[in-house]
Amino acid sequence: AELSESERGETERRSAIRAVVVHEAIRKEGEAELRRSSLALAWSGLAAGLSMGFSLVGEGLIRSHLPQASWAPLLAKFGYTLGFVIVVLGRQQLFTENTLTAVVPLLTQRTWSYLKNVLRLWTVVLLTNLLGVCVFAWVVGNTGVFSEEARRAFSEIGQAAMQPGFGTLFLKGIFGGWLIALMVWLLPAADTARVGIIILLTYLVGLGELSHIIAGSAETFYLVGTGQASFGAFLISYAIPTLLGN
Secondary structure, three states: OOOOHHHHHHHHHHOOOOHHHHHHHHHHHHHHHHOOOHHHHHHHHHHHHHHHHHHHHHHHHHHHOOOOOOOHHHHHOOOOHHHHHHHHHOOOOOOOOHHHHOHHHHHHHOOHHHHHHHHHHHHHHHHHHHHHHHHHHHHHHOOOOOOHHHHHHHHHHHHHHHOOOHHHHHHHHHHHHHHHHHHHHHHHHOHHHHHHHHHHHHHHHHHOOOOOHHHHHHHHHHHHHOOOOOHHHHHHHHHHHHHHHO
16 A cells, blocks of 8 residues: 555554563663663562562452451452562562563573573572562451451461462462563563553462462461461472472
């Protein structure tokens, strides 16, 4: 078709972004993350861990105001998305989200230097994320910030998260990590739909009761902080299989 210059420009804007462009956008983002110092990663990771605690709070508060009905999770799980929205839009370091982008430069370069740098980023972000969610869960469980009904809902969420066995949690962790990885690949092409994509995919993670090592640790460590479960049970019954799966 004979198109004017402005029409050709409009065609370009409305065309789907090419896969190589998405790949390059993620690679450049991964390079930027790998250049950050360990201290900067640690502070950002701690902030992300604290922020992810609001996934527990969001779901628990909604759940505490709903009747015991089969449809209640359809609404309550929207609260689960809250922590992810804060972390992703706030550019905080989250294990399985920001740490995934660092793998792309490694697969491009494939050097020991890149491998060590990726492992440094993974380790710092994972440990500080876990520290953040554990501190958040302990404070929520041992203060009167939230009502008794809300704290009861927090306990029910944590107990449900720890209920599946090791193998089931491992598989749930694979699917949960898969969806978070898809979110990373979709965001560069999302433009104005970023919030919608974050909510849609993390809502599916929550509704499917799939496992995420950081969000789920807020739920399960709440039980540890309130004396309803031991730290060993938290590690063996939730953290280790979920981390391996993610």
